[in-house]
Amino acid sequence: MKKINNNKMNNKININKIVINTFETDGHIQPELHSQFIEFLGSCIYDGIWVGEDSHIPNYHGIRKDVADALKELEPPVIRWPGGCYADTYHWRDGIGERSKRPVTYNENFGTFELDSNQFGTHEFMELCKYVGAKPWLNINLMNGSVAEMKEWMEYCNRKEKTTLALERKENGSEEPFQVEYWGIGNEMWAGGGNATPQSYAAEYRKYATAFPVFSKGQGKNPIQMKRIACGPDGNKKEERVEWTKQFFESMAEFRQPPLDGYDIHFYNWNLKDLTQQETDFLEAEWYEVINGCLELEEVIREQEKLVLDGISDYPESEGFF
Numbered sequence: 001m002k003k004i005n006n007n008k009m010n011n012k013i014n015i016n017k018i019v020i021n022t023f024e025t026d027g028h029i030q031p032e033l034h035s036q037f038i039e040f041l042g043s044c045i046y047d048g049i050w051v052g053e054d055s056h057i058p059n060y061h062g063i064r065k066d067v068a069d070a071l072k073e074l075e076p077p078v079i080r081w082p083g084g085c086y087a088d089t090y091h092w093r094d095g096i097g098e099r100s101k102r103p104v105t106y107n108e109n110f111g112t113f114e115l116d117s118n119q120f121g122t123h124e125f126m127e128l129c130k131y132v133g134a135k136p137w138l139n140i141n142l143m144n145g146s147v148a149e150m151k152e153w154m155e156y157c158n159r160k161e162k163t164t165l166a167l168e169r170k171e172n173g174s175e176e177p178f179q180v181e182y183w184g185i186g187n188e189m190w191a192g193g194g195n196a197t198p199q200s201y202a203a204e205y206r207k208y209a210t211a212f213p214v215f216s217k218g219q220g221k222n223p224i225q226m227k228r229i230a231c232g233p234d235g236n237k238k239e240e241r242v243e244w245t246k247q248f249f250e251s252m253a254e255f256r257q258p259p260l261d262g263y264d265i266h267f268y269n270w271n272l273k274d275l276t277q278q279e280t281d282f283l284e285a286e287w288y289e290v291i292n293g294c295l296e297l298e299e300v301i302r303e304q305e306k307l308v309l310d311g312i313s314d315y316p317e318s319e320g321f322f
Contacts (some may be wrong), residue, residue: 013248036076040082041111050120052197056062063128071132080137081125085192087139092153095121095174122172126178135181142186142204143194147211158224184229188266198244202251209258227261235267235300245304249311265304269293
């Protein structure tokens with residue numbers, strides 16, 4: 001892309017032109033980078049996505065049709081749920097089975113503090129993904145959940161053989177596995193996910209990542225290959241984000257390494273100075289401050305990419321399987 005300035009000082013005409021060469025390419029953008037994320041935060045889930053099958057609002061099996069149709073037009077490759085902060089207090093069994101018998105729980109996470117009827121659970125989320133045409137990403141409860149709970153959720157979602165959990169999924173309306181590929185191991189572990197250190201999170205990550213069940217047998221010709229995604233740093237804190245990634249990979253380089261398929265960096269491009277401020281209540285200068293945040297995001301991505309690659313390069317050579 002070339003920018004051409006054409007200044008005519010005499011008649012004070014200043015013309016700027018942008019010429020785009022469509023034949024030149026500068027790398028490939030992975031479609032997954034344009035994915036979406038939903039969480040029980042404000043009215044995102046209830047009223048925003050889920051209205052129930054008996055609602056007067058047009059819906060698709062309880063999912064708001066206007067919202068689902070709009071998401072479908074966006075064609076998001078992946079949608080992430082249940083969080084966010086809520087993921088690290090969410091127990092998947094609360095959101096399966098007959099809706100009238102599901103427990104009512106309480107969401108005391110950032111920005112919410114409301115009752116959760118659990119009407120929108122695993123099956124409803126999978127229904128949304130199927131309608132929209134997106135792959136599901138499930139985030140694991142690492143703060144007050146357990147390895148056993150994680151493995152059971154994976155079994156429930158992905159096992160084709162007739163285990164007790166697979167049969168339970170069938171009884172709840174889904175005979176075929178959901179084939180969930182993306183699994184996030186914890187969310188924002190440096191804050192609401194437990195105020196962890198890079199070292200303590202790395203220790204937890206090792207345990208959970210190693211415990212992933214295998215679905216390569218008895219699953220047909222194309223068995224699901226689940227991807228383990230680690231929690232990256234708070235991208236808005238310049239010094240902390242460098243140390244988090246650096247120290248996390250230093251810990252991961254010790255002794256034997258568990259599988260790692262993705263690294264989830266969190267960066268919020270917002271101007272959150274006053275929590276009482278309304279969404280449309282901002283000054284022009286504050287708007288441009290948010291827009292300029294995009295430039296910082298590019299800096300964060302390039303910085304973190306180098307840190308991740310440097311960290312992986314420090315992994316010791318394996319001495320063999322046995």
